[in-house]
Amino acid sequence: MINKFKYEFGFLPLFILFALVAPLIFDVNTSTGNIIYSTVLVVILFSYIGLRFKDWVVNNIIDAVFYALLFNVIFILPGFFKDNETLLSADRFVLIVMTIAFIIYKLVGKLKASKSQRLSENKTLVDLSGSVISIIIGLLFGLVIMLIFNPSQAFEGFWIILQGGFNEGFRSLGNTIYFAVPIILTGLSVAFAFRTGLFNIGASGQFTMGAFVAIFIGVKWGFIADINPLLHWFVAVFFAIIAGGIWGAIPGYLKAFNNVNEVVSSIMLNYIAMYINVLLIKKYIYNTAYNRTYDILSSSETPGLNLQHLFPNSSINGGIVVAILTVYLLHVILNKTTFGFELKAVGLNKSAAKYAGMNSKVNIVKSMAIAGGVAGLAGALTYLVAGKFLIPETVILSQGFTGIAISLLGLSSPIGVLFAGLFFGYLQQGGYYLQLLDFKPEIIDIIIAVIIYLSALSLFIQKFVIKGLKRRDDKNQQSEVIEGSDV
C-alpha cells in the first residue's frame, strides 16, 4: 500500500504538477529558472524509476540527483554558455570529471555487489577484466598489422588510434558518439535477440528497411511538419521502427511456425532488403543528378539538443539520447519484466518454457520484431541527418554485421553494448585521423576490424581470467587459514 502510494500517487502526479505549475510561479526561461526546473523534474523522474525498478543503474537518490546535474551540464547549460568559450570549457571540464567519477562509482558499486568473497566468482570483475584484456590483445594485433603495412609510421599511427576520440578534443569526441549511435543500436538488436536464444544476422536488412522508410518520409511527408515541426522526425522514426520490426518478424515467424532457421532466412532477407531498397529508391526518391536519394527536409533531421555547443564542429545530434534510452529500455525489459522473463526462458530452454505454459512461438516472433525494430531505428537515426543519403547500389550495409561484433564485445548485455559501441566509435575516430599518415583507408578498416573482432574474444579470455583469479583466491584462502590457526 505504501509502495503503491509512493509510485502511483507520489511521484508521477508530482512530476506533472511541477511541470505544469512551476512555469506559472517563476520564469523557466531564465538560466537559473531553467536549471531549477529541469533539475527538479529529472530528480523526480529518476527517483521514481529507481524506486520502481530497483535497478543498479538508478537505485538511490544520489543517482537521481547526479543524473539531474548531468542533464543540466549536457543539455541546459551549454545553451546559455554558447557565446562564452571559457564557460563552455568549464562546463566540458565538469562533464568529464563527473562522467569519470560516476563510472568509477558505479563500477566499484557493482564490483562490491558480489556476495562472494572469492574474486573468481565476482561476475562483474570477470566480465570486465575479460573485456579489458581482450581489448588490449586486439590493440596489439592492430599494432602488428600496422607494423606489417607501414613499419616506419606504425608507432605514430598506433598512438593516433589510442588517442581515438580525443585526437581533436571535444570535436572528435562528438564524432565518436555520432558514429557510435547506429552501431550501439544494431549491436543492441543482435544482443537482444541473442539473449532470447535467436541469432539475428539480419540486422543489416532491418537497418536498410528502416533507413529507406525514414528517408522516404523525410523527403516526401513534409506536410506533417506543417502540423508540428517536431512531429515530422517522430513519424519518420516511428515508421522506420515498424519497417525494421516487420523485417525482423518475418524470420521470427518462419522460425516459430515453420521451423526455418532464422540465420538462413534473415540472410536471405538481407539480400531482399538490398534489392527492394534499390528498386524503391529509384522509383520514389531518386535524385538522378547525383545518383542518390533526395535530401531530407530539415524538419525531419534529428534534433541537436544543444549538443553542438558542447561538441563544436562535430556531427553529434540527439541520436545518442535515443540510443541510451533504448539501451535502458531493453535492459529493463530483459531483466525486470515478466515479458523478459518469458523471452529468456524460451531462449534458454524451449521445452521448459512450453511446459510452463509460455507461448514460445509468439515470443520468438515478438523478440525478433523488437530486435528488428531496434535495427530499423538505427537505420533511421543514421540517415535522418542533413547531408546523409542512400545510394541505390547492390551492397549490403555493414552496420548490421558490425552489430554482431559489438554484441559479442558487450557480452550481449544492453549496457555492455552501449560501452562496446562507444569503443567502436572511438576507434573509428582514431582511424579517421590515421589518414593524416600514410595509411590507406582499406588498411585502416582492416586494423579496426581486427581490433574489434579480437576484442570480441572476451568470453574466451574470461576462462583464463577465472583461472588466474582462482589461483589468487586459493592463495588468499591458504594465508587466511594460517592466520586463523595462530589464534
Next chain:
Amino acid sequence: MEYIVEMLNITKEFPGIKANDNVTLQLKKGEIHALLGENGAGKSTLMSVLFGLYTPEEGTIKVRGEEVVITNPNDANVHGIGMVHQHFKLVHNFTVAENIVLGYEDTKFGFLKFDDAVKKINDLSDKYKLKVDTSSLISDISVGMQQRVEILKMLYRDAEILIFDEPTAVLTPQEIEELMGIMKDLTKEGKSIILITHKLNEIKQVADRCSVLRKGKYIGTVEVENTSVEKMAEMMVGREVNFVVDKEDAKPKDTVLEVKNLTVRNHRLLKDVVKDISFEAKRGEILCIAGIEGNGQTQLVEAITGLTHVTSGNILLKGNDITKFSVREKNNAGVSHIPEDRHKHGLVLDYSLEENLILQSYFEEKFQERGFLRFDEIRQHAKKLIANFDIRSGKGPTTSARSMSGGNQQKAIVAREIDRDTDLLIAVQPTRGLDVGAIEYIHKQLIAQRDAGKAVLLISLELDEVLNVSDRIIVMYEGEAVGEFDPKKTNENELGLYMAGSKRSEA
C-alpha cells in the same frame, strides 16, 4: 597392492558450500564399491574430482598405489578411469557409434578408421551383452540404451575403473536387473566399480562394500554383507528412516479429473501410443498409473497437461472440458505437473533457483505488478519453499539450477508444484533420484495433498512406490489400460504379469 584407487582427505569447495570435506574413499581391485549419501551429500562431486572435472582444494589421489594428478577427463582416461554421469553426456544428433568414438578417434591419414571402430564396439557389445544399435541416432533410442552407450564409451577407452553415477534412477526394473548382471560380469573381468545409488536393495544385491557421505563429510565404510538396509539408511540420513508409508484409508470424494476414451497418435511412428483410455481421479485419492517405461504413460500425461495434442477423446477437469486448453489455461484451471524429465521440462537450468520456483506463476498478481517482476516477493517465496522442502544448495535462492545436485533439483520441482496448490497434482516419477529420507518426505507430502482434498495422479515405474503410496492402481500396457487394482489386494507378481502384457482383465 590392495587398493586400485585411493582418494585421501579430499576437500572440494563451491561458493557457499563444502561439497566434500576431508573425504577418503578406497577402492579395491575387482570390487563393486557403493557410494551412499543424501541428495547434495557430495557424491557426484567426489566422483567428478576423480574423473578430473573438478580440482580439489586439498587431498591426494592414488591410482594403483601411485600418487597422480588428474586435471581433466583425458588424464582420467590415461589412468583407466571412466564415468557414466548422472545426466548423460551424449550428442543427440550423432549416432551411437559416433558418440562412443567421439574424442577418442583413431585416424589414418587424417581419415577416421570408422569400420575398425564399429567392429570394436560390436565386439565389446557382444562380450558384455550390451545391446546397442550402432547406427541409430541418440535422440531415437531409449534411456536404457543410452546408458549402454555410455558404458560402451568407457569400455571402448579400455577403462579399468568404472564410475556409475546413479545409473539405475532412469531404468526399468528389468533393465536394472540386466545392469546388475553386467556389472558383476565386469568385475569378473578384473574391473573395479564405484556405484552411486539411492536404492539400498541394489547395494545389497551387488556391492561388496559401501562408503557413506553425509553433508560433505565421510561417515564410514561398511561391508555390505554384514550390514542391514536400515543401518545403511541410518548412517546416511543420521536418523531412522521409515520405509513403509503409514497412511489412512482414502476417502474418495467427487471427481476432479475425468479422462474419456482418450487416444493419442504419434504421427511419426504412425501408431496410437495411448489407446482409448478412460478413468476418473477423485478428490482424496492417489490414483497410480503403473507400467513399464514406454507404454504410453508419458504421452498420457502430456495429453492431460497439454504438451501433446489429443487425437480423440475428452479430458474433463471438475466437469469442464479442458481437452482443447493450452498448457497455460490448464495450469490456471488447476493442474500441476511434476514432469518426467527434469532437465528437459522441469527446469531452466541457467535460471536461478528462485526464478525456477516461479516458472509457471511469474505472471500472477503475487509476483508481478503491471508486468514488472516483484523481486522481493520472489525471494520470499523461494526462501519459504527452500525451508519447507529442505532444498539444499550453495547460495540459496540465487544458486543457478545447473549447479544444484540432481536430487535437490528434483526437490525444487516438487516443491514448486505442490506449492501451486491446485486441485489436480500429476506426479511423474516424483522421487526419481531422491535419497531415502527425501523419498519418505515426498511420499508424506503426496499423502498430505490427498488428505487436503486433492486428486493425485501418480505415474511411477517403481513397484514399491506404486504399492506403498497409491490408493488405486491402473496398469498400462502398450497404450491401453489392462487392469485396475486395489493395492491392498494385489502384489508385485500380479502387477508384473499385467505390466508385461501376459495378462489383462476385460473391463
